[in-house]
Amino acid sequence: MNSKSIRRLRAADKTFDKQLEQLLAWEAVANKEVEDTVAEILQQVRSRGDAAVIEYTNRFDRREIAQAEEFALGPEVLVEALGRIGAEERDALEVAAQRVREYHEHQRQESWRYTEADGTVLGQQITPMERVGIYVPGGKASYPSSVLMNAIPAKVAGVDSVMMVVPAPEGELNDLVLAAAAIAGVDRLYTIGGAQAVAALAYGTETIPAVDKIVGPGNIFVATAKRAVFGHVAIDMIAGPSEILVICDGVTEPDWIAMDLLSQAEHDEQAQSILLCPDEEFIDAVEVSLQRLLAELPRAHIAAKSLADRAALIQVDSLEQALEISNRIAPEHLEVSVAEPELLLPKIRNAGAIFLGRYTAEALGDYCAGPNHVLPTSGTARFSSPLGVYDFQKRSSIIYCSPEGADKLGRVAMTLARGEGLEAHARSAAFRVKR
Template sequence: MSERLKITKLSSAQADFDRQLDALLAWDSVSDSAVNQVVEQVLVRVRDEGDAALVDYSNRFDRRDVASMAELEIGPERLQQALDNIGEAEREALRRAAERIRDYHEHQRQDSWHYEEADGTRLGQQVRPMDRVGIYVPGGKASYPSSVLMNALPASVAGVAEIIMVVPAPGGELNELVLAAAALAGVDRVFTLGGAQAVAALAYGTETVPRVDKIVGPGNIYVATAKRAVFGQVGIDMIAGPSEILVVCDGQTDPDWVAMDLFSQAEHDEDAQAILVTPDSGYIDRIKASIERLLPTMERADIIRRSLERRAALIQVQDLAQAVELINRIAPEHLELSVADPEALLPKIRHAGAIFMGRYTAEALGDYCAGPNHVLPTSGTARFSSPLGVYDFQKRSSVIQFSARGASELGRVASTLARGEGLTAHACSAEYRIQADESSNS
């Protein structure tokens, strides 16, 4: 008989609850000095040596045996071949998911706008897509065609001219669903590169890999550290930590459903975090029983077990009002409101990456085909960050056009403020446009 699972159980009534919760939530995915040193070396070498460094790192880190970058690029014909050759059910699932993701993100598209004041002054904003972006798709422990769709389709909807994808291929193994998703999402070029070297290639460009304007997509600690290091050279979406789920339940949802929802994030990796919050102490015991019974049936049971024992928690609160306070404190990546009236709680929730409403809305649907993006802020960053979207691939320019009358009138305001700051040239520049008789200007 296997050893019983040890999951942290907490109560908001405990004297040391705050301290224990803070310890449970603590996470810094890019603080390891050894990792930083390796990443810095990789970035410098790829920047200085280009393709040669990429070939060498691919052979060393990904167990490849290639002589040139030509062997690390996958052409469009190969992508289309993957889409054509996968099973009909898989192809239809990818198409249905892509359709829903594209439709949702079409609603996010922002257009240029302007307005005109009474004196003819025109103010506005010009919205334009980025020229070229890079998407990092994880490989290794698992392959994620859903990540291809979630990263590439918003860029496509935004109107990005060229989408470059990098994906690790350890031992040269390629995932056909990932390639098929790239074909379906309109990815322009694909390189089988991973790790910090892939981030460096996208940030600096090499003889073969074009430099991009922004890098999006999750990866391991080396990828996250590299993205942080190149920020400023290029844009990035976020520094992604381990996957998280917070389920708030009133005790009336089938405990097997909730246990499996917790598993759905725990199976990502050992650092993933799954938390249940409920006012029903008896429900915690029922969830624990479901977890014990269902865990042995999971293919990734060992990963789930380690994740649950290291970072999971079953938390009892006084009521749902206190549960909402905990939600806003934790700011979870994924939040399930598995309660009778989720609409009553929604207006009170200030911090969450994605909110799944009601007992039937499994977070797993959001990972694949609901429509909203599954690239979400983690580690409490939902306090100031948002899901990946079309707006991440658009940039905005302010448009300002003064009439003669407007320039004369506002010139006096600018002059006063500029002289107050001691910036005489600013003041004079504005004053040159001031007319003696403003009423004669139009």
């Protein structure tokens, strides 16, 4: 990466709005071939069940499964993996899991009701979903944090059965992922992935029961499959590339800010890292730090591409203007690295997760701070929220009329129903009205 590789913008420029729009432009790859392939896989799994899952798993993951029992792992396998990992890794997983669990316990909603003067009772009953499926990338990849962040909120919500699918290319499984599943309380695990795993969770097979909701990240085939089964089952979101936006007053150590930006850039080439700062000299210092620190990273080639294609160092007139731009971007991760961050907090409307202060690195939120790292991307923080316990709970309205309530409400309902031309509705209410 040379000194001109990172885009520099000024909010004061007349063309800034257009430049920002171009910077943020990202669309999921619209690939007709992928959509057709996924549609065929979904249809085959829906009609042929385990046989289709085995066929696609053997083809795409280079395996030799003969029967479904071979991809269904019992809880003893997870416990064995927990025993194989190092003590330091196990301690880290358990600390992270406990923090995630404690945070999400604050989100649990309870049923409620109230009684009106005439005795009519109104309320809401909160119930957990029965079965949830979590998708976790597998093979050589190791994402135990993804297991914790998806499974623990479901368990806190009271979901009866949390089922996990994880691909095992050439039969390879990661002990950290399996250990995380044991710690998180995953009930069943299947070593399958791709669109066939999404189809199995959505429609059910002879071995895999259908779930109510599918959560967790995956590649374009997984994302396309999740989009296709939405409506038959619930899904968490269709996630775009990871993002970080840092608002800095120019006083934080430049190396800290540079490494925070790099922590997102190393995810993948489409990840986006943006700095908003009123201090031009500080922006210069951060760019120098980026150049130097990038060279030290094992994934430097990925981070360099991300910085060159999608990053920006933006000079603003003030922190107030930075907040306006941040709300427009609606970032997945927002760091507020200023002297008094809580003064700015009330003005932040759109962000998946907000990291306040100079010492709060976004990476802490990825692993062990407690809040969920499954967050809205690509501007969807304007209307979406982090994954949480509430995503695994359902709400049912409660209406329990007293005779007096049925009389009073019935007269209102009769009038409105006849205004809509629905006579059966009106008469149904009228039967309960006092004569």
